[in-house]
Amino acid sequence: MIKSKPAAASARNGNGNGAQRTSKRLQYATSRESTPANIAASYGHYIGGKFVPSSGGETFATTNPATGEVLSRVATGTPEDVDRAVAAARTAYEKYWKPLSPARRAAYVYRIARAISERARELAVLETLDNGKPIKESRDFDVPMASAHFFYYAGWADKLEYAARGGRMPHSRGVVGSIVPWNFPLLMAAWKIAPALAAGNTIVLKPAETTPLSALRLAEICADADLPPGVLNIVTGDGVAGAALAAHTGIDKIAFTGSTEVGKAIQRGRAGSRIPITLELGGKAANIVFADAPLDAAIEGIVSGIYFNQGHVCCAGSRLLVQESIHDEVVARLTERLETMRIGDPLDKNTDIGAINSQAQLDRIKELVASGIAEGATLHSQTAALPETGCFFPASFFTGVGPGMRIAREEIFGPVLSIMTFRTADEAIEKANNTRYGLSAGVWTDKGSKSMYVAGKLKAGVVWCSTFNKFDPSSPFGGYRESGFGREGGLEGLRPYLELDP
Amino acid sequence: MLSFASSPVVDAVMLEARAADFSKRSLKREAKRAAIDLAIRCIDLTTLEGKDSPGKVQSMCAKAVFPGFGAPSVAAVCVYPNMVAVAKAAVAGSSVKVASVATAFPSGLSSLDVKLRDTEAALSDGADEIDMVINRGAFLAGDEQLVYNEVAAVKRLCGDVHVKAILEAGELGSYDAIRRASDLCLDAGADTIKTSTGKIGISATLPISLVMCQSIHAFYQRTGEHRGFKAAGGIRTSKVALSYLVLIDEVLGGDWLDPDLFRLGASSLLDDLLLQREKERTGRYPSPDIIPKD
Numbered sequence: 001m002i003k004s005k006p007a008a009a010s011a012r013n014g015n016g017n018g019a020q021r022t023s024k025r026l027q028y029a030t031s032r033e034s035t036p037a038n039i040a041a042s043y044g045h046y047i048g049g050k051f052v053p054s055s056g057g058e059t060f061a062t063t064n065p066a067t068g069e070v071l072s073r074v075a076t077g078t079p080e081d082v083d084r085a086v087a088a089a090r091t092a093y094e095k096y097w098k099p100l101s102p103a104r105r106a107a108y109v110y111r112i113a114r115a116i117s118e119r120a121r122e123l124a125v126l127e128t129l130d131n132g133k134p135i136k137e138s139r140d141f142d143v144p145m146a147s148a149h150f151f152y153y154a155g156w157a158d159k160l161e162y163a164a165r166g167g168r169m170p171h172s173r174g175v176v177g178s179i180v181p182w183n184f185p186l187l188m189a190a191w192k193i194a195p196a197l198a199a200g201n202t203i204v205l206k207p208a209e210t211t212p213l214s215a216l217r218l219a220e221i222c223a224d225a226d227l228p229p230g231v232l233n234i235v236t237g238d239g240v241a242g243a244a245l246a247a248h249t250g251i252d253k254i255a256f257t258g259s260t261e262v263g264k265a266i267q268r269g270r271a272g273s274r275i276p277i278t279l280e281l282g283g284k285a286a287n288i289v290f291a292d293a294p295l296d297a298a299i300e301g302i303v304s305g306i307y308f309n310q311g312h313v314c315c316a317g318s319r320l321l322v323q324e325s326i327h328d329e330v331v332a333r334l335t336e337r338l339e340t341m342r343i344g345d346p347l348d349k350n351t352d353i354g355a356i357n358s359q360a361q362l363d364r365i366k367e368l369v370a371s372g373i374a375e376g377a378t379l380h381s382q383t384a385a386l387p388e389t390g391c392f393f394p395a396s397f398f399t400g401v402g403p404g405m406r407i408a409r410e411e412i413f414g415p416v417l418s419i420m421t422f423r424t425a426d427e428a429i430e431k432a433n434n435t436r437y438g439l440s441a442g443v444w445t446d447k448g449s450k451s452m453y454v455a456g457k458l459k460a461g462v463v464w465c466s467t468f469n470k471f472d473p474s475s476p477f478g479g480y481r482e483s484g485f486g487r488e489g490g491l492e493g494l495r496p497y498l499e500l501d502p
Numbered sequence: 503m504l505s506f507a508s509s510p511v512v513d514a515v516m517l518e519a520r521a522a523d524f525s526k527r528s529l530k531r532e533a534k535r536a537a538i539d540l541a542i543r544c545i546d547l548t549t550l551e552g553k554d555s556p557g558k559v560q561s562m563c564a565k566a567v568f569p570g571f572g573a574p575s576v577a578a579v580c581v582y583p584n585m586v587a588v589a590k591a592a593v594a595g596s597s598v599k600v601a602s603v604a605t606a607f608p609s610g611l612s613s614l615d616v617k618l619r620d621t622e623a624a625l626s627d628g629a630d631e632i633d634m635v636i637n638r639g640a641f642l643a644g645d646e647q648l649v650y651n652e653v654a655a656v657k658r659l660c661g662d663v664h665v666k667a668i669l670e671a672g673e674l675g676s677y678d679a680i681r682r683a684s685d686l687c688l689d690a691g692a693d694t695i696k697t698s699t700g701k702i703g704i705s706a707t708l709p710i711s712l713v714m715c716q717s718i719h720a721f722y723q724r725t726g727e728h729r730g731f732k733a734a735g736g737i738r739t740s741k742v743a744l745s746y747l748v749l750i751d752e753v754l755g756g757d758w759l760d761p762d763l764f765r766l767g768a769s770s771l772l773d774d775l776l777l778q779r780e781k782e783r784t785g786r787y788p789s790p791d792i793i794p795k796d
Contacts, residue, residue: 024756031528446718
């Protein structure tokens with residue numbers, strides 16, 4: 001086992017930059033998750049405990065973005081459908097849910113949590129088919145976290161008096177209207193439904209147009225759990241149904257997660273009313289890497305920050321602020337790391353980057369990337385071949401990004417990172433806060449005092465120190481500025497669903 | 503002399519998260535068959551017990567050369583210095599190398615003189631590779647230069663014979679220390695760095711191995727030299743062994759997927775690899791009783 005030692009990298013490899021990617025590499029055969037998702041040919045709205053067709057009789061297709069295949073047809077929600085759903089939720093609130101003892105209510109929520117865990121594999125496959133995210137993520141993140149939210153809030157159901165401050169007695173509000181996005185369809189539904197039900201409210205949920213299936217499966221799960229009819233209602237459809245729900249006079253609270261543009265419209269529409277609103281909107285988070293950071297860890301944090309869920313994450317670390325002295329090293333390491341990321345079939349357990357959720361989103365990503373190139377930034381992408389069909393975009397990042405470029409200011413909502421530099425901690429803070437958003441941020445340094453100093457000055461709802469995209473049901477999550485207001489998760493996430501005695 | 507004053511810092515949270523990713527890769531069918539054979543070819547089949555006898559060593563060596571079921575030979579056998587001559591005779595004519603632990607294994611707490619004589623004895627009996635232990639006491643007391651000097655002295659004595667420096671990572675107390683010790687040993691000339699002696703509770707783990715491979719990767723980028731990695735102790739199942747191959751592939755690259763640069767030090771792992779190999783070949787699990795025991 002004697003081996004020659006070349007004098008320099010070039011002597012043997014010619015490429016001193018990174019691990020050698022020779023033909024000797026390990027081959028991973030395709031390893032598809034085979035659990036069936038059992039998707040029906042069509043689904044109606046789930047209203048009053050029954051699946052019912054749209055009042056207009058219309059349906060639309062929901063497709064698998066990785067293949068273009070039609071998965072099912074679902075009802076197109078109309079304002080009349082929303083009326084019916086809100087009425088069903090009102091009846092259920094007065095008749096079943098409000099009079100129910102808190103402990104019984106808790107039991108229902110626990111039952112839903114357990115059922116999600118029991119059907120985790122099926123839900124993960126369904127989510128991956130409808131959304132395009134890798135099965136690794138739906139299996140290890142979306143579904144377990146959704147179940148964890150139900151478990152967490154179930155515990156609150158009979159302890160609500162401890163959620164209020166100053167000895168005031170809390171009460172449920174009534175009917176909650178919720179609109180959720182397509183990036184974490186089941187998890188976002190869980191974030192809304194779990195605290196709403198635990199606090200004693202009934203709910204009408206509108207899932208995103210492109211990803212209705214997991215919410216409908218959750219409706220089936222709730223029906224199997226004998227949840228009283230009308231406590232959870234689901235109206236599928238596009239912006240028409242969403243707008244009808246947001247404007248409906250029969251609801252007592254609005255919880256919305258989605259784009260800043262729609263969030264603003266909802267708030268405008270509700271100005272002057274007494275309806276409480278929580279909005280969880282867009283972001284353009286700064287991920288700040290200091291020269292003294294553990295760089296191998298920071299690279300993992302950068303990767304998790306921007307490439308998790310193809311970058312379809314409102315709290316994605318999409319602006320990398322790296323201290324000038326280590327800029328080149330970070331770029332070199334990130335380039336190397338991208339080559340280990342496997343893009344392709346989302347159902348393959350070895351896939352790291354799945355499909356972009358829709359053609360419209362892919363077009364938007366491409367348009368913003370083109371603007372970055374036109375404005376003078378340099379694009380770096382992983383070299384792996386993309387699948388020939390379906391919506392895919394390679395894991396990418398931009399260098400040479402100026403602070404005024406669109407890619408530095410607008411949310412790309414795709415696997416594309418913008419890298420900029422800073423010199424001092426205060427400059428990093430100034431640049432990080434130089435955005436209309438404020439949902440999340442990351443800080444990477446080996447020095448605890450610096451970490452705390454910077455975290456304290458960042459205008460963001462969540463600041464992750466030496467990690468990124470870490471979630472827990474007991475930890476509140478939400479934004480500053482145009483990233484919205486109100487919190488989800490934890491005690492703070494329960495309060496918006498409660499009304500206090502005067 | 504040590505050529506650099508400090509090593510990069512390591513953060514446990516993301517290190518462990520990345521290490522966990524390696525065990526989530528799924529190798530199936532032809533990929534699994536190829537990986538099992540590669541893992542077998544990278545094994546240092548080991549016996550390091552006070553009760554080791556010529557008969558036991560001969561039996562193990564025979565299995566190292568012919569594991570059975572048509573499986574390839576392992577890379578090497580690893581024995582105490584007293585058993586080197588027996589092992590050399592037993593593997594003669596095969597591709598299997600003989601590695602010997604030396605330098606007052608497993609504690610490493612003897613004088614440098616004794617360590618060198620221990621190494622010399624193994625070399626004169628024909629050892630192809632020397633698995634030395636570093637002086638953890640000196641390292642933890644802050645005497646990095648002493649650790650460096652001992653590794654350098656053993657390597658000087660060994661010449662072209664391959665030296666694996668055992669960090670005994672489980673005794674070093676932090677990932678930062680493991681990174682530092684890795685950098686130190688590579689800088690001092692160790693051909694391979696090895697996680698553990700197998701004699702304490704914490705042996706090879708994926709996060710420990712990741713830190714060490716990051717050091718090897720950084721060394722390669724700095725100097726262009728390929729240095730090796732050996733994970734030893736506690737690796738008993740094929741599934742875990744395959745996670746190590748994934749780690750090597752994704753952190754160091756394909757060049758390192760080779761017995762020259764990667765080893766798995768183990769005693770019972772081979773049995774499970776043979777079992778899984780048969781399962782892949784026939785489609786069902788054979789009885790563990792048909793796997794040859796040494």
